Amino acid sequence: MLGVVRTLTALDRLLDVLPVLADDMRVETRFAVAEGSAFARNLADELHRCQAQVVTWDEATGKDFDLAISPSSNGPLHELEVPVVTLPHGAGHHKLRATETGVAQEVSGLSRDQLMHEGRVVPAVVGLSHPDQLAELRRNCPEAVPRAALIGDPCFARLQVSLPMREQYRESLGTGRRTLVLLASTWGRDSLFGRRGDLARELVATLPADYQVALVLHPNIWNKYDGLQIDSWTRSARRGGLILVPRLRKWQAALIAADVVVSDHGSLALYAAALGKPLLLGAFGHDEVVPGSPMELLGERARRLQPGDLRAQIDAARPVPGHRQLAELTFQDRPYQRLRTLIYQRLELPEPPWPAHPEPVDPFTP
Known part of the structure; x- marks a missing residue:
């Protein structure tokens, strides 16, 4: 084959x-x-x-x-x-x-x-x-x-059977009892990284010690800029404790481990919503989304992360309303x-x- x-x-x-x-x-x-x-x-x-x-x-x-x-x-x-x-x-x-x-x-x-x-x-x-x-x-x-x-x-099926291993993933990440906030960006100018590239640094600087922040970037971002440039752009955040998730085969464990997900119109947002994760949208490329699709429905239902008190918004994050229906419409x-x-x-x-x-x-x- x-x-x-x-x-x-x-x-x-x-x-x-x-x-x-x-x-x-x-x-x-x-x-x-x-x-x-x-x-x-x-x-x-x-x-x-x-x-x-x-x-x-x-x-x-x-x-x-x-x-x-x-x-x-x-x-x-x-x-x-x-x-x-x-x-x-x-x-x-x-x-x-x-x-x-x-x-x-x-x-x-x-x-x-x-x-x-x-x-x-x-x-x-x-x-x-x-x-x-x-x-x-x-x-x-x-x-x-x-x-x-x-x-x-098949990817969503693997995520579902991984849910019982959540504490093992958190232990590997060194999360402990902290609240793990996962930032996840698709690629393109309307993505989370394209629109709010400083969000990881801002969260690391703003959130107290009982929070942990991780960043997942779409593989196309890694491929376009490569590791040295991305390391440079995230240097302050990483020094402050940001986990920069590797480019391949690691985002799944980070997603299962997360307490709150901040994302955009990429697939990871849809996986997070379908799993019932509290989700906030930090960006959303409406023009790229298929009309009438589950992703468009996600964009209509999910809360936005607004400028202002980031901690309060993260603490108030909840699963997307009707997330079980969203999963049934997608998988x-x-x-x-x-x-x-x-x-x-x-x-x-x-x-x-x-x-x-x-x-x-x-x-x-x-």
């Missing part, structure tokens, strides 16, 4: 997917970078750090594979000579497709420009995380509707079983006799 990645975000999502193949020595997975993204820099190095088997794109486009999985509909997927399964790389399809001048009025991941090439639908399977996304696919690319498959969200049950069944059907192999269950995420120590 071939794992196709274009960005760190796609790699993060793919690493949530691959456990459905755990322990099965009939299946070997290799990885390739689909070039073309502005956020693909050093991606092959990141794959090597994960100890993945990496092949060149020329090798990937040969006939040595039986199936490819891509957590993105972008890139030269049409060059692959094997069936391709595409998956959302966030909490569903809630953003409009980004262009060089802004956004198009098409759903990112479901648009005709992304799913078709020279008049044919490229993916053999278009994975959806919720039944409501089928209507969006029909509006955006009706030709791909016969290829749609309801899978769910589907049994994603690991659904995804594993689909993969083995495509590989023309019988499923293993053991069950497909999500595993808790790993803790990390700053």
Whole structure:
């Protein structure tokens, strides 16, 4: 099997997917970078750090594979000579497709420009995380509707089973009895980091010692600016105790450990809300959000973090009203079983006799 990645975000999502193949020595997975993204820099190095088997794109486009999985509909997927399964790389399809001048009025991941090439639908399977996304696919690319498959969200499933390990995550972070405030930013000018980049420093300077602050930045921010620049921008805050969460595979534990989340229109906000975390929005890019989507509903319901007494607002933060309904509108049950069944059907192999269950995420120590 071939794992196709274009960005760190796609790699993060793919690493949530691959456990459905755990322990099965009939299946070997290799990885390739689909070039073309502005956020693909050093991606092959990141794959090597994960100890993945990496092949060149020329090798990937040969006939040595039986199936490819891509957590993105972008890139030269049409060059692959094997069936391709595409998956959302966030909490569903809630953003409009980004262009060089802004956004198009098409759903990112479901648009005709992304799913078709020279008049044919490229993916053999278009994975959806919720039944409501089928209507969006029909509006955006009706030709791909016969290829749609309801899978769910493996990342959210892992977050759910990680909830009982919350105290272990807090212990690893050194939180203790402190109130952990997690700042989480998507990428772009309307993101939390784009609009309120000094918020982490302000919170660290304002909140008393019985609070802890952590910052999660979208992988695209890390890729655009790299670690040295981000370390420079957050130096005062880190000296004051800010935890700068690493770029890959660590945000999940920080989210489970958090007492309050301050975020924007990124997927992490939707995960936080669906888990029932107290949530405040420090920014929100309305123009990037799909009308009628669960993310738009989140933007309507969640409280805003206003200038002024930050501690009082954080102390007063509550779960988003109707957060259980929000979760039902965003996610589907049994994603690991659904995804594993689909993969083995495509590989023309019988499923293993053991069950497909999500595993808790790993803790990390700053």
